[in-house]
Amino acid sequence: MKYTSHIFPGTVAACALIAVAGNCAAQQDDSAELAKKLANPIANLISVPVKVDWDTGIGPADADRTTYVVQPVIPFSLSQDWSLISRTIVPFIDAQAPAAGGSSESGLGDVTQSLFFSPKAPTSGGWIWGAGPVLLLPTATNDALGSEKWGAGPTAVVLRQDSGWTYGMLANHIWSFGGSDSRDDISASFLQPFLSYTTKTYTTFSLNTESTYDWENEQWIVPINLSVSQLVKFGQQPVSFALGARKYVERPSGGPDWGVRFTVTFLFPK
Helix, strand or coil, X not given: CCCCCCCCHHHHHHHHHHHHHHHHHHHHHHHHHHHHHHXXXXXXXXXXXXXXXXXXXXXXXXXXXXXXXXXXXXXXXXXXXXXXXXXXXXXXXXXXXXXXXXXXXXXXXXXXXXXXXXXXXXXXXXXXXXXXXXXXECCCCCCCCCCCEEEEEEEEEXXXXXCCEEXXXXXXXXXXEEECCXXXXXXXXXXXXXXXXXXXXXXXXXEEECEEEECCCCEEEEEEEEXXXXXXXXXXXXXXXXXXXXXXXXXXXXXXXXXXXXXXXXXXXX
């Protein structure tokens, strides 16, 4: 006797809907996790932000400066409990002359390399942290675009993520230890407190300041940054687009007044 298996059309449609719903739910969970990791500067996620910073109001000529930054973030697993996160800042600077009759300058700026040793699991209180060394490399192709100094110091970051919110601070301090004797020594602290909120549609609203205090000249530079970013996918490739503006509430004489930032971040989940 021959047995025939009967599968009704309604059952096929229901199964298809369940499969699609399951895939959509998985993709939504994946996107939500990526958006959460994107707000964490030391997340276990390879990312390559490409930033364009435009600042204006520089010097008596109200000059503009455009800085193109590539900032790859690469985590390495050291053990079952610890990771090493590498953050490299590579700037290319295009600066108009700040005074009438001066010359504009373009070229590579100094590279900053940070390494964070970080536990893979948050603390019992939910805090995520990392600490390690930061290095300043005198890679500028023009002496007007860099310090011509080697520098090093400590860096650390601490943050917490809860219900869409991310808040914390990244900080470092760099002392110069070599380089051109004709250039000023470096003793500078960098403070970046940050606050962001990510919605269920993977839109993130961010507020931070990227403040620097120059201990040699006793001078603050304090820009307040507001930005909004959106995580999208092109096929299987997740990409984040961000647009923001900043106002310098403290600056040296001749420093920039305000600016705009556009960022495209390519994400490479493991």
